[in-house]
Amino acid sequence: MPYHIDLFAVFILLGVVQAIFLSFFFLSRENRKNDVNFFQGLMLLSMAACILEIFLMYTGYIVDCLFLVDFSEPFALAIGPSFYLMIRSLIHGSVSRKMQLVHYIFPVVYFFLLIPFLIQSNDFKYNSWVYAYHPNLPFRDVSVGYDPRWLWVTDHHTLMSLVSIGIYFLFGLVEVIRAFKEKRESFFAPVHSVLKKLRSGILHMTSATVIIFVVKYLNIDDTGDHLFAAYISFTIYLTSFNVISHSGFFRQVALSEPQKYKSSGVTADAQKELLDKLAMLMTRDKPFLQSGFSLPELAGKLNTTVHVLSQVINDGLGKSFFEMVAEYRVEEAKRLLKEQPHVKVEEIAEQVGYNSKSSFNTAFKKISGKTPSEFRSA
Structure with a gap:
C-alpha cells in the first residue's frame, strides 16, 4: 500500500x-x-x-x-x-x-x-x-x-x-x-x-x-x-x-550600553512577571520574618536565579535586596508596634527578623524617620 x-x-x-x-x-x-x-x-x-x-x-x-x-x-x-x-x-x-x-x-x-x-x-x-x-x-x-x-x-x-x-x-x-x-x-x-x-x-x-x-x-x-x-x-x-x-534575542543592546544590561536576558515582560510574583510571595508568606532570610533562598522560592532576581530588584524596584527586605520588615514592625503596645521593642525586632535591637532601630529610623519607640508613642 x-x-x-x-x-x-x-x-x-x-x-x-x-x-x-x-x-x-x-x-x-x-x-x-x-x-x-x-x-x-x-x-x-x-x-x-x-x-x-x-x-x-x-x-x-x-x-x-x-x-x-x-x-x-x-x-x-x-x-x-x-x-x-x-x-x-x-x-x-x-x-x-x-x-x-x-x-x-x-x-x-x-x-x-x-x-x-x-x-x-x-x-x-x-x-x-x-x-x-x-x-x-x-x-x-x-x-x-x-x-x-x-x-x-x-x-x-x-x-x-x-x-x-x-x-x-x-x-x-x-x-x-x-x-x-x-x-x-x-x-x-x-x-x-x-x-x-x-x-x-x-x-x-x-x-x-x-x-x-x-x-x-x-x-x-x-x-x-x-x-x-x-x-x-x-x-x-x-x-x-x-x-x-518573549525572547531577549531580538532585544540586543549596543556595545555602548552599560555592562549590566548587555549580559541581561530579562525582558520587560519577564521582569514585570517576576516582580508580581515577588510582591505576592512577600505579602502572602512573609519569608523576610526569618532572621536568616537570604537572596538565594528567595530566588529558590521564585524558581529563578540569584543573578536574575538581583537584577530585577535593582532595576525594577530601584533598591538592593537588603533595602527591600528592610522595608518589608519595618512595615511589619509598624503594624506589630500598634497592635501589640505592651510587647517590648526587642521582641518586636525579633518577630520581624532582626537579631539586634540596634540594627532594628537604625533600619526603622532610616526608613520611617522615627525610632520604634517614637513611632509607637506618636
Missing part, C-alpha cells in the same frame, strides 16, 4: 518536530527548575508522542515501525495532569512532589497494564492498525492465546483519554476562576501578566477539547485523528511564537 502524504501529514510532522524541540528547551537543566516550565515541557512531550503516532498511522509509515502501534496511549493520559499542574504552578508558584505523584500515577499504571499489548508481534499490531484505519485490507494470520487488552481500561483508551482531558480541564478552569476572583480582574480583560497566560491556556485547552470531542464523536474508529492532530500542531506553533516573541 502506498504511503499517504498530504498537507495534513506535513503540518503534523512539523508540529512533532517543533514540540520535541520546545520540550528540550523547557526541560533543560536551568529551565526545569521552574515548575511551570517542567510541566509545560512534559505536556509538549506527551503531545509530540500522540501526534507522532497519528502521523505514522495516517500516512501508513507505521508499517515500517509496527512496534510503535498504540505506544502513545499512556502519554495521552498525561496531557491532562500536565496541563492542570502547569496551571497550579502559574498560580501558586510550585507543586509538591506528593501532588505530582498523585496526578501522574494513572498514566504510569496504564503503561504497565498496556505491556501485554506492547510486547505482541508485529503481525498482531499490523492487524490492530488495519482494523482501525483500513478495515478493507486483509489481516495477517496470527494467533494469540490471550486477549492483550483483557482489562476494560486498556480496551477503552479513547474514552479514558477524553474523560481525563475533560476532568483536568475542569480542575484547571476552577483554579483559574479562583485566581481571577482573588485578583478581582475580568477574564476578558486581565491586566496581570500571569492571568493573561492563564486565560490563554484555558482558551487553547477549551478549543482543543471541543475539537477532540467532536472529531471522536464523528469518527468512532479513530479515522479523523489527523484533524485534531493538526489543531494540536497549530497550538504548538503558537507556543513557539510566544516563546520567541
Whole structure:
C-alpha cells in the first residue's frame, strides 16, 4: 500500500518536530527548575508522542515501525495532569512532589497494564492498525492465546483519554476562576501578566477539547485523528511564537550600553512577571520574618536565579535586596508596634527578623524617620 502524504501529514510532522524541540528547551537543566516550565515541557512531550503516532498511522509509515502501534496511549493520559499542574504552578508558584505523584500515577499504571499489548508481534499490531484505519485490507494470520487488552481500561483508551482531558480541564478552569476572583480582574480583560497566560491556556485547552470531542464523536474508529492532530500542531506553533516573541534575542543592546544590561536576558515582560510574583510571595508568606532570610533562598522560592532576581530588584524596584527586605520588615514592625503596645521593642525586632535591637532601630529610623519607640508613642 502506498504511503499517504498530504498537507495534513506535513503540518503534523512539523508540529512533532517543533514540540520535541520546545520540550528540550523547557526541560533543560536551568529551565526545569521552574515548575511551570517542567510541566509545560512534559505536556509538549506527551503531545509530540500522540501526534507522532497519528502521523505514522495516517500516512501508513507505521508499517515500517509496527512496534510503535498504540505506544502513545499512556502519554495521552498525561496531557491532562500536565496541563492542570502547569496551571497550579502559574498560580501558586510550585507543586509538591506528593501532588505530582498523585496526578501522574494513572498514566504510569496504564503503561504497565498496556505491556501485554506492547510486547505482541508485529503481525498482531499490523492487524490492530488495519482494523482501525483500513478495515478493507486483509489481516495477517496470527494467533494469540490471550486477549492483550483483557482489562476494560486498556480496551477503552479513547474514552479514558477524553474523560481525563475533560476532568483536568475542569480542575484547571476552577483554579483559574479562583485566581481571577482573588485578583478581582475580568477574564476578558486581565491586566496581570500571569492571568493573561492563564486565560490563554484555558482558551487553547477549551478549543482543543471541543475539537477532540467532536472529531471522536464523528469518527468512532479513530479515522479523523489527523484533524485534531493538526489543531494540536497549530497550538504548538503558537507556543513557539510566544516563546520567541518573549525572547531577549531580538532585544540586543549596543556595545555602548552599560555592562549590566548587555549580559541581561530579562525582558520587560519577564521582569514585570517576576516582580508580581515577588510582591505576592512577600505579602502572602512573609519569608523576610526569618532572621536568616537570604537572596538565594528567595530566588529558590521564585524558581529563578540569584543573578536574575538581583537584577530585577535593582532595576525594577530601584533598591538592593537588603533595602527591600528592610522595608518589608519595618512595615511589619509598624503594624506589630500598634497592635501589640505592651510587647517590648526587642521582641518586636525579633518577630520581624532582626537579631539586634540596634540594627532594628537604625533600619526603622532610616526608613520611617522615627525610632520604634517614637513611632509607637506618636
